[in-house]
Amino acid sequence: xxxxxxxxxNEAVAIAMRQINPDVMPAFPITPSTxxxxxxxxxxxxxxxxxxxxxxxxxxxAMSAAIGAEAAGARTLTATSSCGMALMWEELYVAASNxxxxxxxxxxxxxxxxxxxxxxxxxxxxxxxxxxxxxxAENNQEAYDNFIxxxxxxxxxxxxxxxxxxxxxFITSHAVExxxxxxxxEVQAFVGxxxxxxxxxxxxxxxxxxxxxVSNYYxxxxxxxxxxxxxxxxxxxxxxKKFAEISxxxxxxxxxxxxxxxxxxxxxxxxxxxxxKDAVDALREKGVKAGLxxxxxxxxxxAEEIAQALSHAKVVAIMDRAESLSSQGxxxxxxxxxxxxxxxxxxxxxxxxxxxxxxxxxVDQVAEVFGQLEKDAAAGKIADAYxxxxxxx
Amino acid sequence: xxxxxxxxxxxxxxxxxxxxxxQGGTSAEFATGEWTAVKPEFIExxxxxxxxxxxxxxxxxxxxxxxxxGNFDYNHCKGCGxxxxxxxxxxxxxxxxx
Amino acid sequence: xxxxxxxxxxxxxxxxxxxxxxxxxxxxxxxxNVLRGLHxxxxxxxxxxxxxxxxxxxxxxxxxxxxxxxxxAFENAGATLSGVETAYRxxxxxxxxxxxxxxxxxxxxxxxxxxxxxxLSGAMERNHDMVYVCYDNGAYMxxxxxxxxxxxxxxxxxxxxxxxxxxxKPQNRKDLAAIIAEHDVPYVAQTTFWKNFKDLxxxxxxxxxxxxxxxxxxxAPCPRGWQYPTADIMExxxxxxxxxxxxxxxxxxxxxxxxxEPKKKLPIEDFLIKQGRxxxxxxxxxxxxxxxxxxxxxxxxxxxVYRCSR
Numbered sequence: 014x015x016x017x018x019x020x021x022x023n024e025a026v027a028i029a030m031r032q033i034n035p036d037v038m039p040a041f042p043i044t045p046s047t048x049x050x051x052x053x054x055x056x057x058x059x060x061x062x063x064x065x066x067x068x069x070x071x072x073x074x075a076m077s078a079a080i081g082a083e084a085a086g087a088r089t090l091t092a093t094s095s096c097g098m099a100l101m102w103e104e105l106y107v108a109a110s111n112x113x114x115x116x117x118x119x120x121x122x123x124x125x126x127x128x129x130x131x132x133x134x135x136x137x138x139x140x141x142x143x144x145x146x147x148x149x150a151e152n153n154q155e156a157y158d159n160f161i162x163x164x165x166x167x168x169x170x171x172x173x174x175x176x177x178x179x180x181x182x183f184i185t186s187h188a189v190e191x192x193x194x195x196x197x198x199e200v201q202a203f204v205g206x207x208x209x210x211x212x213x214x215x216x217x218x219x220x221x222x223x224x225x226x227v228s229n230y231y232x233x234x235x236x237x238x239x240x241x242x243x244x245x246x247x248x249x250x251x252x253x254k255k256f257a258e259i260s261x262x263x264x265x266x267x268x269x270x271x272x273x274x275x276x277x278x279x280x281x282x283x284x285x286x287x288x289x290k291d292a293v294d295a296l297r298e299k300g301v302k303a304g305l306x307x308x309x310x311x312x313x314x315x316a317e318e319i320a321q322a323l324s325h326a327k328v329v330a331i332m333d334r335a336e337s338l339s340s341q342g343x344x345x346x347x348x349x350x351x352x353x354x355x356x357x358x359x360x361x362x363x364x365x366x367x368x369x370x371x372x373x374x375x376v377d378q379v380a381e382v383f384g385q386l387e388k389d390a391a392a393g394k395i396a397d398a399y400x401x402x403x404x405x406x
Numbered sequence: 407x408x409x410x411x412x413x414x415x416x417x418x419x420x421x422x423x424x425x426x427x428x429q430g431g432t433s434a435e436f437a438t439g440e441w442t443a444v445k446p447e448f449i450e451x452x453x454x455x456x457x458x459x460x461x462x463x464x465x466x467x468x469x470x471x472x473x474x475x476g477n478f479d480y481n482h483c484k485g486c487g488x489x490x491x492x493x494x495x496x497x498x499x500x501x502x503x504x
Numbered sequence: 505x506x507x508x509x510x511x512x513x514x515x516x517x518x519x520x521x522x523x524x525x526x527x528x529x530x531x532x533x534x535x536x537n538v539l540r541g542l543h544x545x546x547x548x549x550x551x552x553x554x555x556x557x558x559x560x561x562x563x564x565x566x567x568x569x570x571x572x573x574x575x576x577a578f579e580n581a582g583a584t585l586s587g588v589e590t591a592y593r594x595x596x597x598x599x600x601x602x603x604x605x606x607x608x609x610x611x612x613x614x615x616x617x618x619x620x621x622x623x624l625s626g627a628m629e630r631n632h633d634m635v636y637v638c639y640d641n642g643a644y645m646x647x648x649x650x651x652x653x654x655x656x657x658x659x660x661x662x663x664x665x666x667x668x669x670x671x672x673k674p675q676n677r678k679d680l681a682a683i684i685a686e687h688d689v690p691y692v693a694q695t696t697f698w699k700n701f702k703d704l705x706x707x708x709x710x711x712x713x714x715x716x717x718x719x720x721x722x723x724a725p726c727p728r729g730w731q732y733p734t735a736d737i738m739e740x741x742x743x744x745x746x747x748x749x750x751x752x753x754x755x756x757x758x759x760x761x762x763x764x765e766p767k768k769k770l771p772i773e774d775f776l777i778k779q780g781r782x783x784x785x786x787x788x789x790x791x792x793x794x795x796x797x798x799x800x801x802x803x804x805x806x807x808x809v810y811r812c813s814r
Contacts, residue, residue: 073623087591104576213549214595218429220572221567222426223575223576224575225563229414237421427565438523482521
């Protein structure tokens with residue numbers, strides 16, 4: 014069974030990679046994910062893995078080489094953050110549309126400009142339509158556990174899509190926390206050998222990847238991709254169930270924290286969920302029925318389940334650590350509100366932008382949001398559904 | 407794999423995953439020879455089998471077997487005429503070239 | 505590595521007909537003849553930058569390539585194939601494959617000289633065991649004849665159009681083969697379609713079978729962009745070589761070698777006059793530009809001769 018340790022989120026993910034012992038890792042450094050390829054390079058240098066590390070000259074080439082390697086039949090992963098992911102943009106789409114189950118450790122960081130090295134979710138949220146599975150972590154343990162589950166989800170025959178395992182830059186990537194690691198053998202047995210059906214270096218067949226597709230094919234290709242994404246939800250749950258069997262740690266599409274009877278709910282992604290839980294606990298002690306829904310799986314988006322979980326609330330605050338600059342709020346706000354509308358939900362909803370560029374979120378600020386929700390519920394309507402938290406006027 | 411099932415009217419479930427193709431040289435089934443009415447003519451009696459016309463063809467339309475060329479593959483020849491100029495024996499003729 | 509022409513022509517074709525390249529295209533002449541450099545029995549994975557060649561040779565579900573093939577995007581053929589080549593080394597090390605594979609990628613001058621230069625430079629510097637082949641037709645032909653950094657000076661292109669204030673492209677082409685040679689890779693060569701293709705074949709075979717990164721720069725005329733009758737491609741290439749516009753050379757482990765020196769160098773106008781893209785140079789008032797072009801060709805030739813003499 015597992016062993017206890019104290020690790021940063023970056024080191025924990027690097028250890029997961031070592032335990033998986035993939036075939037190829039192309040990577041380019043960028044704060045705050047740099048430590049991941051650094052740790053991994055030391056594993057290569059010390060013979061702890063027999064992976065080939067490609068020290069590429071850019072993130073664009075990191076994803077390009079990952080696509081080449083994965084198409085060739087190699088289990089491939091990389092790591093990046095922020096502008097590194099932005100430089101990969103075009104390639105994210107190519108990886109997904111070619112149905113290549115690459116794993117990407119994303120350490121979330123704000124996109125430029127202005128340049129800023131701290132956490133927000135603008136990088137991965139910007140890539141939300143690229144056709145990658147996205148899973149988010151609250152803490153180091155989740156980042157590690159999610160990475161171990163990445164390939165069994167991505168490589169599943171019903172899915173075959175690339176997967177992004179996200180954690181919050183510096184907040185979890187650099188903070189050292191207690192963690193429980195699986196034994197190497199347990200991880201290897203759980204992840205298994207990579208045996209793709211079709212690949213460029215398959216001696217039994219010739220294969221061509223990356224065609225030009227005329228209009229008569231393009232929509233059908235997108236529908237096929239969309240179906241794989243739809244299929245992924247069930248596979249994420251199946252893999253989580255198997256993971257619980259070896260780890261004792263249970264995961265779903267999202268985590269519900271004191272949500273069952275909550276009148277005032279908050280939907281949040283990532284490390285700020287920990288802060289929000291503290292606020293919920295404090296409010297509960299005062300008799301306020303506060304609750305939390307922490308998104309784990311963002312792509313595919315579990316809209317029905319979220320709407321169902323929120324159906325008993327009076328009002329919900331949807332917390333976005335990314336601006337979409339649409340004049341309407343953030344991406345999570347749009348998605349959750351769309352989910353509520355589709356479910357014909359009567360829940361009032363408001364969207365908060367918080368934590369951009371590493372702005373701290375404190376327990377008292379989260380409590381303030383809940384206080385505002387109580388007022389909104391009393392008023393019976395939302396006057397302004399697009400708010401900022403922690404902004405100086 | 408059956409290329410005919412992958413025609414432009416096929417449904418999305420019938421497409422190969424990720425639009426991958428598991429066979430080489432499938433373009434041979436596409437007749438680019440229809441692009442032109444002007445075609446080179448191979449006069450076998452005059453051919454010295456020097457094969458200088460072979461590497462210059464952009465369309466792989468001059469088949470070689472046992473170090474001898476055969477007649478043009480008119481399914482794929484686009485009538486560019488490069489081979490006409492490559493032939494020193496006058497064994498390839500085409501309207502508008504030379 | 506000897507060259508038996510008939511044996512070479514007798515090899516199985518590795519690029520099938522039925523691709524959609526224009527009639528008379530130099531790009532596929534380059535590809536077919538490079539692939540003949542592969543030894544029979546050896547397998548290959550072919551890479552391809554986005555461009556005419558890619559959209560024409562792999563239009564779903566029709567691939568012209570008899571070998572496994574990957575197209576990724578415009579600017580990353582170098583990085584993509586370095587991923588494939590690395591996968592090969594790992595899978596071989598792990599006992600998952602036993603056959604010999606070679607890695608060859610094709611890009612036009614747009615994907616190679618310009619948008620893909622960084623990716624190419626990275627792949628060359630890391631010395632992946634692969635060959636990058638540039639089929640250089642001196643402009644972005646796929647999008648409709650826009651200038652590239654490979655376009656020769658004064659050429660009329662759709663982004664350097666000749667007009668009352670313009671005589672075509674103001675700058676001369678950059679020397680990419682020299683730039684890649686300065687990466688100190690094991691093998692770099694420049695060639696074109698020349699006589700019985702011995703030069704191109706021998707260089708392709710060397711590039712493919714030299715361990716480490718290799719780069720081939722092949723002048724591959726485009727009848728549409730250069731504006732000449734399709735049947736004339738071999739004559740255009742001959743004039744490119746005989747005027748010293750396109751010298752044939754190779755750089756092996758840093759040693760430069762000139763492969764051909766014209767006994768009687770032809771004036772550059774012999775090359776230019778065959779091509780509609782230089783038509784404006786032959787107006788009376790523009791004759792001095794031909795002189796300028798000649799000076800540039802001579803200057804570069806002398807520089808090359810100097811490099812090869814060391």
